[in-house]
Amino acid sequence: MSGPSSRPTSLDRLIDLALDEDLGAAGDVTTAALVPAGAMGRAELLAKEPMVLSGGGAFSRVFQRVDPEVEVRFEKAEGAALGRGEVAARLSGRLRSLLVAERTALNLVQRTCGIATLARAAAEAVKGSRTRILDTRKTAPGMRGLSKEAVRAGGASNHRFGLFDGVLIKDNHLAAVGGSIREALERARASAPRLVKVEVEVTTLEQLREAIDCGAQVVLLDNMDDARIRQAVEIASGRVELEVSGGVTLERLPALAALGVDYVSMGALTHSARAMDLSLEIEAAP
Amino acid sequence: MSGPSSRPTSLDRLIDLALDEDLGAAGDVTTAALVPAGAMGRAELLAKEPMVLSGGGAFSRVFQRVDPEVEVRFEKAEGAALGRGEVAARLSGRLRSLLVAERTALNLVQRTCGIATLARAAAEAVKGSRTRILDTRKTAPGMRGLSKEAVRAGGASNHRFGLFDGVLIKDNHLAAVGGSIREALERARASAPRLVKVEVEVTTLEQLREAIDCGAQVVLLDNMDDARIRQAVEIASGRVELEVSGGVTLERLPALAALGVDYVSMGALTHSARAMDLSLEIEAAP
Amino acid sequence: MSGPSSRPTSLDRLIDLALDEDLGAAGDVTTAALVPAGAMGRAELLAKEPMVLSGGGAFSRVFQRVDPEVEVRFEKAEGAALGRGEVAARLSGRLRSLLVAERTALNLVQRTCGIATLARAAAEAVKGSRTRILDTRKTAPGMRGLSKEAVRAGGASNHRFGLFDGVLIKDNHLAAVGGSIREALERARASAPRLVKVEVEVTTLEQLREAIDCGAQVVLLDNMDDARIRQAVEIASGRVELEVSGGVTLERLPALAALGVDYVSMGALTHSARAMDLSLEIEAAP
Amino acid sequence: MSGPSSRPTSLDRLIDLALDEDLGAAGDVTTAALVPAGAMGRAELLAKEPMVLSGGGAFSRVFQRVDPEVEVRFEKAEGAALGRGEVAARLSGRLRSLLVAERTALNLVQRTCGIATLARAAAEAVKGSRTRILDTRKTAPGMRGLSKEAVRAGGASNHRFGLFDGVLIKDNHLAAVGGSIREALERARASAPRLVKVEVEVTTLEQLREAIDCGAQVVLLDNMDDARIRQAVEIASGRVELEVSGGVTLERLPALAALGVDYVSMGALTHSARAMDLSLEIEAAP
Amino acid sequence: MSGPSSRPTSLDRLIDLALDEDLGAAGDVTTAALVPAGAMGRAELLAKEPMVLSGGGAFSRVFQRVDPEVEVRFEKAEGAALGRGEVAARLSGRLRSLLVAERTALNLVQRTCGIATLARAAAEAVKGSRTRILDTRKTAPGMRGLSKEAVRAGGASNHRFGLFDGVLIKDNHLAAVGGSIREALERARASAPRLVKVEVEVTTLEQLREAIDCGAQVVLLDNMDDARIRQAVEIASGRVELEVSGGVTLERLPALAALGVDYVSMGALTHSARAMDLSLEIEAAP
């Protein structure tokens, strides 16, 4: 949820951390030496290559933390496609503030645009099928929320936010209850909060059958090849949602979509998206 | 500086932020439901592809924040090359704690190893020359310190840490003093702390000559082609250190080294390094 | 002290904690899915049963923390009696913000009104006598200040705020100086800050006499029956203030007031007041 | 999740807030004046009335925050029934530390035991039926997690933890989409994270039928009388889970259980539980 | 209150602030470059001139924050007189940790020893009389607690700690109630917490008489000369405690003591004490 009605405590903590590590206790010694305190400036945020925009709110917030009087106006909306050379946003305010916040703000928005652009490519690769692309929890530290927003901006969907808003039973959890999927599902349903669903990870088709029999709501097929996945789809035949996970690349997506799985989750969306090339063109106001 | 004698306040802030966004206020509902509070476990941190290790201290610190009694012992040192399948570290402690901290710790170390591995490749590309590879301030928010350590672990060097520990005069700063490099250098020397050096960015050879005449200590050649850089090296002839910057790729490094520049800075080291594939193999203790 | 000239650091810490545990890192997923970011709304805070109002400032502050543009206007003052169905406050602002803050704000004000209502009943029970009702330090964690304000709003008085603004010598402290009230009073006067009074808790009339002789300023009669208390009042005969404490109920108050004690302190005012029934009637603005 | 493998950041924030408001910047002036720094002590936590124990972890944590060397050993487990006069825990450590932490620790545990005791009574009232008792989000600020633990300790179950781990569509959300339950459910499923269930609140049987037709997973029957609830159970006939909510008292529980609803949620469990009478008997070590 | 049984939250906040400003995000670059991580060291804290010791706890705490394994053992107690060249404390631990914490720890202890030394001189100047020396709230920001401890270590006494633990009615407060001392005292007694005393500042003997008539407990004589003070003492004749304040120097103290006032408060004790000369002699362990 963006806009003034959200309450992004964790975003502010991340921005403060980034500003603190860039400014230290001594601040921007170059700007302090050379730019008069009263000088005003303007700036444009430019896309230097084609990309999908995301993270505008965080970009603006960096400038607000440095100086509440800097104005940032985005020309494009979250999720918009930007061509090379397009202006994403225009800024005005004290020249010192623009210079102080520049790098921290760019470091954020270059990453969120990178994620949104990759998510867009993945979503396009399965377009027209029933399959939806999901993200994972493999996000840069402190960027969970921004990364999940960028995934949605690109047109893909969110898996659970963290460890708290969904039960996902993995092999280690199964081992802790003696390997029994039934036992694991029963315990999870008994103690988990009531509005949280239960997903179980399986590596064999036998486990898949057991999970379906025991009333799992979602099953994650871990590192299976296409033949196995096809069998799994037949076994499930709609009684349970199926998620494919494990080393999925953009290239493999059309084939997975053709198999009819409900979800494909991709860690690379958030852990290895390349930073997009955006620059801030600053100039002193006349 | 790592080890107990450092005081990584900002690292703890980043780890807390990452744990908070993964655990929320409700915690790990799956582990709470399925893993007994008293169960103990062991784990191995495995390299799933060749890489350079960095970030072991941060990885360990995540587990300590979750549970001070988890023991993490690294088998390999910061900067070591890991082969596919090699064990980087062994852990033991409460099974719940291992599961709760797993993802947050991996999210950190996968990124730091990615940076170190890329820095190693860059350092190798200029080996034997006088040229040293430098990083930039284009780091993920909150990861400035970890990223700089990873760059050193890979064998490259650090540019300034932030805006506070070096004067770097860019075009916007020049514009603020009417474009005069002399004026900018004088003001910078007058007000900056005494142990901080002054670097100035130039885009023309005329500017380079002016900078040298005015006593700049380092000059950054911004986005120049090889021919220009060659002329710059001749002009400087050792009176000033030269740094090449702007869209530098691994492929271009040997040519730049051959030109005899002192430094080449690469934003990609920290803004676009791919996450390395590391996994944590957890098992219950017998 | 309420209003903009106070500096309720601890109130903000409590509100942030409450908002964080309700919103987590992922926020209000229902509102994000269903309520447009731009939708505006209005709301009324309604008393569903008769009560004394307290905590309006904290109620308003919750909305301000979520969204500084929400307007909250109280129709009734701190300490006012509300009838069933009366409107205590009117709100307007973004519909999302009203929904996000609703529960956290109600959780606060329902408790403060509960305390004020109970304090009013206690104050009424001793009306016309010299006896004043005091609260204790038995407050919900984080709600010390709000609870003390609610007690005053109800017409009762505040005992010390915490361990720092008054010396209260209990049996354990006496034991630490060998049981001597004289010794305890002398040490307390020697080292305590100069503007802080000294109160001593006694369980026997002998101790009361010793306390008076040694210059105690206030004496707490711990768990005495009415006969004993009557004797104590005679012994004191105005030379020292007397406080009655221990399992006091509303029913017992008139009798205690008739005995002529200066103070009766009641833990129940703050530890067991029932939450008042208040609701927020929200509607979309036309 | 309790024990050292949890990471109760929010619990520490609450405890620090409570200690800060009790100690201020000046600390415990009475103890500083009267109790020698080196004096050691022992203490027992005593139940002064029958109750169900909960919150032992938080109680211990208060002492650890004040002085990590205080030892707290609980004699009874979370959820155990305590008789009048039973010892719940034994403590030893510096006498000053015991005195400084006493009130803050008691303020916490008296409330959590109150909630657990009330939850036990409610759970007993529906024993043998299919109905389970649920809590709500009507918790004291900062005590969400402790309150939810106490509810489970008493034998009741948890509804969602906050606004982030479940979709609950109330009348205001419906109004925001023009009153259409279908529209609301579709939007919620489209944007909510994948492992979160969707519950919808209805006030009429027509709405209940629409919710079932549109695939709601849980339906909340808001403020219906027994006759209506009986009809709702028939209509649902197992296709959807039913939750009864609104002004439920202990007395009404057996009748509701007889109607065969799945859940009854009670705000009073957490908003109006009385503080249990527990005391800390401290004595100097010989 | 010092030692592990205290809970000096504000001290840790001050130390963290001091360490953060000295270390920034980049740390001690000299030590990182030159001192091996494993090197051990020893150190002595030496008095380079005669002084009264105070602040040993804070000095030790700085090293603990940097590295919990550094050991600090004080050879002299709080309040002890140190001769030139005397060893106040001995330290051992990692050499890096000793170097990193050195300046921050010295900056603290040099100031606290300065205050204690000046307080000792003031206390000596009134020795044998009934007069006690008081401090004020004129302390360096963040050093209120440390400064008050140093005053006591020197043998003087503490006035109120802050605005919260004592009522002190000054001219501005009087003006706010129309100048009536009676009105001010009544209002203060009605709303202030019960264990807090009431002091009133007067500038004339008429005001003094009014204050005594109205039951003030302490009266502050603001900027009066000796003749006036003598009259004030006669007027008071023991019915109220008298405090002299305003530009008091060490030289004037014996005369004030001879007049028989109860208290003399001196802002200079904490606002202008000179830093004592202490040094830390560090050497590598063999």
Next chain:
Amino acid sequence: MSGPSSRPTSLDRLIDLALDEDLGAAGDVTTAALVPAGAMGRAELLAKEPMVLSGGGAFSRVFQRVDPEVEVRFEKAEGAALGRGEVAARLSGRLRSLLVAERTALNLVQRTCGIATLARAAAEAVKGSRTRILDTRKTAPGMRGLSKEAVRAGGASNHRFGLFDGVLIKDNHLAAVGGSIREALERARASAPRLVKVEVEVTTLEQLREAIDCGAQVVLLDNMDDARIRQAVEIASGRVELEVSGGVTLERLPALAALGVDYVSMGALTHSARAMDLSLEIEAAP
């Protein structure tokens, strides 16, 4: 860097700490009792003796933290000389807010003006020579930034801000590398960030020669007498900058300047400056 374009995180932390220790959790009980919430006031900040102004931004910030609606307008600029009785600033706003913030704001500005005034005297003492006066890291905890600004306001210069923005090799560091200045300088240059200069402390002229030979950029002459310093200046003959340090007084400055050293650093500027006498004259608005 002052003004709204700076981001003085650490200043706010210091101010909050100072306000918290003065207000505690209970606030200003005198003002709460006597001054109506709505009363407005005005105030003047008066110099009671001649001084150099510094710290106006921090002074204003204290009032803003207490009440953002208080207006503070400085009549004199940072670095201005104030005569006795001159008005430095005028304030208006809620009377309560003025009273609550008064002491904390004065405690700050009295210290910063003290430092600026002493720095001005030192700068005047070397006027006309090449020598510049430097500060040190001997600042009150939390006041590093404010102290450095005050030094500049007085006309002296800043040495490094902390341990992070300059390499200063002292005897302990030398010892850690076996006493070799060459070794120390090489290691420092190899690992320190690139824009940071290297200074080395020497106690003999032999060490000075070695430092110059090894390319040190600045050399600190530790505790040398005038004869030695004269020899050092001759040896250096402009190849390296020379800093004199150790027990320097105002009286010795002209002689040091005559010797031709580049810098003289004085710890007393920040560790022992006397607090200037400033008062806040508050009155209720008509």
